[in-house]
Amino acid sequence: MKRLFQWSLLFLSVFVNAQTRYDVSSGEAFNAAQAQANAGDSIVWESGTYYDTRMDVYKDGLIVTAEPYGTVLFTGISRAVIDADDVTFSGFQYIGGYIGTLDVVKNYGSDVLITHVNIQNYTSHKYLVVYEDSRRTTISHCNFENRLNLDDQNILSILVGDEPGYHRIQYCSFKNFDGSGNDQGIEPIRIGVSSQAGLDSRTLVEYCYFTQCNGDGEIISHKSRQNVYRYNTFENNPVAELVLRHGDEGIVYSNFFLNNMGGIRIREGSKHFVYNNYFEGLTRRTIYLQNDSSDPLSDIHIFHNTIVKSEEVRLGSNGNYPPVNVFIANNIITDPQDQLFDEATGNEMWLGNLAFGALGIDAPSVGLSIIDPQLSENTKGYLQPVAGSPAISSATEGYPLVPLYSGMDYDNELMLDVMKVARPAAIADRAIGASEFSSTVEVQPHATELNTGPVYLFDDLVSYVTVNAGQFKSGSDEERTSVFVSSNLDWTVTTSADWITTDLSSGSGDAELQIMVRANDEALERSGTVIIAGDSIAATIEVNQDAGDPVVNTQEIGEREAVLLFPNPASERILVSNLPSGTARLLIELIQLDGKSIFVRGYQTRDTELSIDVDKLMPGMYIVKMKFLDADGTLNGEAIRTFVRE
Numbered sequence: 001m002k003r004l005f006q007w008s009l010l011f012l013s014v015f016v017n018a019q020t021r022y023d024v025s026s027g028e029a030f031n032a033a034q035a036q037a038n039a040g041d042s043i044v045w046e047s048g049t050y051y052d053t054r055m056d057v058y059k060d061g062l063i064v065t066a067e068p069y070g071t072v073l074f075t076g077i078s079r080a081v082i083d084a085d086d087v088t089f090s091g092f093q094y095i096g097g098y099i100g101t102l103d104v105v106k107n108y109g110s111d112v113l114i115t116h117v118n119i120q121n122y123t124s125h126k127y128l129v130v131y132e133d134s135r136r137t138t139i140s141h142c143n144f145e146n147r148l149n150l151d152d153q154n155i156l157s158i159l160v161g162d163e164p165g166y167h168r169i170q171y172c173s174f175k176n177f178d179g180s181g182n183d184q185g186i187e188p189i190r191i192g193v194s195s196q197a198g199l200d201s202r203t204l205v206e207y208c209y210f211t212q213c214n215g216d217g218e219i220i221s222h223k224s225r226q227n228v229y230r231y232n233t234f235e236n237n238p239v240a241e242l243v244l245r246h247g248d249e250g251i252v253y254s255n256f257f258l259n260n261m262g263g264i265r266i267r268e269g270s271k272h273f274v275y276n277n278y279f280e281g282l283t284r285r286t287i288y289l290q291n292d293s294s295d296p297l298s299d300i301h302i303f304h305n306t307i308v309k310s311e312e313v314r315l316g317s318n319g320n321y322p323p324v325n326v327f328i329a330n331n332i333i334t335d336p337q338d339q340l341f342d343e344a345t346g347n348e349m350w351l352g353n354l355a356f357g358a359l360g361i362d363a364p365s366v367g368l369s370i371i372d373p374q375l376s377e378n379t380k381g382y383l384q385p386v387a388g389s390p391a392i393s394s395a396t397e398g399y400p401l402v403p404l405y406s407g408m409d410y411d412n413e414l415m416l417d418v419m420k421v422a423r424p425a426a427i428a429d430r431a432i433g434a435s436e437f438s439s440t441v442e443v444q445p446h447a448t449e450l451n452t453g454p455v456y457l458f459d460d461l462v463s464y465v466t467v468n469a470g471q472f473k474s475g476s477d478e479e480r481t482s483v484f485v486s487s488n489l490d491w492t493v494t495t496s497a498d499w500i501t502t503d504l505s506s507g508s509g510d511a512e513l514q515i516m517v518r519a520n521d522e523a524l525e526r527s528g529t530v531i532i533a534g535d536s537i538a539a540t541i542e543v544n545q546d547a548g549d550p551v552v553n554t555q556e557i558g559e560r561e562a563v564l565l566f567p568n569p570a571s572e573r574i575l576v577s578n579l580p581s582g583t584a585r586l587l588i589e590l591i592q593l594d595g596k597s598i599f600v601r602g603y604q605t606r607d608t609e610l611s612i613d614v615d616k617l618m619p620g621m622y623i624v625k626m627k628f629l630d631a632d633g634t635l636n637g638e639a640i641r642t643f644v645r646e
Helices: 002-017 027-036 554-560
Strands: 021-024 042-045 048-051 054-057 063-066 072-075 079-082 088-090 092-095 105-107 113-115 118-120 128-130 138-140 143-145 156-158 168-170 173-177 189-191 204-206 209-213 218-222 228-230 233-237 241-244 251-253 256-260 264-266 270-275 278-282 287-289 298-303 306-308 324-329 332-334 349-351 353-356 368-370 375-377 383-385 465-467 471-474 479-487 490-495 500-502 506-508 511-517 526-534 537-545 564-566 573-577 585-592 597-603 610-613 620-629 635-645
Touching: 021 027, 027 042, 027 054, 209 218, 233 241, 264 270, 465 526, 465 537, 471 479, 479 506, 479 526, 490 500, 500 526, 506 511, 511 537, 573 620
Parallel strands: 021 042, 042 063, 048 072, 054 079, 063 088, 072 092, 079 105, 088 113, 092 118, 105 128, 113 138, 118 143, 128 156, 138 168, 143 173, 156 189, 168 204, 173 209, 189 218, 204 228, 209 233, 218 241, 228 251, 233 256, 241 264, 251 270, 256 278, 264 287, 270 298, 278 306, 298 324, 306 332, 324 349, 332 353, 353 368, 471 537
Antiparallel strands: 375 383, 465 479, 479 511, 490 506, 490 526, 500 511, 526 537, 564 573, 573 610, 585 597, 585 620, 620 635
């Protein structure tokens, strides 16, 4: 019994030790905690703003978190690398940083949970990358917003290896990516790259919200096989849409596509399935089957969708590579902004569709009935069948089954409608369109701006003022530079020199700030600062400007040639002599031979000699640059000498 008791105590001790919590408030403290930590331990960052902090998580099984969520903010050149398995990384904000061609968060590990993380207003390469060897990464309740640079790099990148990744992206928000669409490369999500198009990723994107994603024509870029996109909302995206690219077998179901462009473009591949989706208010093509020679479309399936008050469905006949084996079954397409369809190939297979409005194509002989589907607007503002609608219990059988990919779980049998209302087991008893008739369940998006992203996203839990540049250097000419201020405070702008001005003296929240520097007409580099301050928080930008090339009186230069410097070599001090009488100010700069400036100092001269201490300099050769200034600061001469410090 005593031995059993001792073993029990040992087991309890091991268990307790495996749950150790380390509270940290610096990068050094984090590194020290991780060196001691074991699987199951927590490293908890204390509330605050942290600059230029890199986290490298290399031990399996750690919980790396903020407490409370949202109160730990990283900025400057901060970033994180996860190179371990079974890691939880949660609760952090990355706002207003600037890391150039680096990524904000990289994940190489498997079974990693990245949750309640906000990445916003960063200048970076990518926001988050999941690498090929990772498996089962879950990215949940994160917000990805407004990358400042418009470089050709997507925001969240899932790379694909030789085995499926089985990653999940869920309850995340993607917002406010600037750009003009086209092929700028700023896709909010890209799964795979073109060279990985033949690989199975089996990534699930669900319950995510996308709005104002204008950095590329593709909101999601599907560049691998067997990915599933469901229960997402694409709202107010003026120039972009969900795009099925090189990879085959994309599954898109039960999503909401609302307003502006924002529909589905199927550019390449085969065996894609689009079903149970709701489209409304799209001002450019709703579903577009692209005619592309790179990988012509085949076996495209469009079932049980509801398309209202939108632009046409384009069926891809315009070109030399029209889609083949296109099945269009049990859809409602009604009240178009112009016409219902365009570019029909004439070889589509139509089954049980209801259409109402200008058709835009020759009516197929079967499978498309021109009839009002009798949809009514519910209290949420969305349309669904009313009692007596011809859509109810009118579906047609005979379309191909949706496959179920190994290791995944989704509604491949269409047993649920867009709102997860159960459909009848018999296809003939099901409603046409995305939703069954219901007097109790209202059609509305599953994902909204308010129920996606971190729980703290709309709460100002930590005050911050940051800028996406810590310093910049300009030439001697007049220049203008833009920086981006990220803040949740009111702020003011001050400069340390009159040659630096800004277009704003104050602001509130996020804003673009223009910094102007006057031309430098002095033969001397100059520096100053711009300070953006809110409450007791401030961000400082160092401004450095190259020396100018002033016009100097040649006669005065000749007089300066008489200036002497001795002893030379020297060990303690040098004496500058033969200075002209009447000089009000002398500006002296000591420079190493590698060009590094040791100091710049001004002197008031009252006679023709000046002593300078050099005893603290390292032995070597130095350059002495002397600027002779009038009382008002005007440059009227200069001299350059060298000396050797013994």
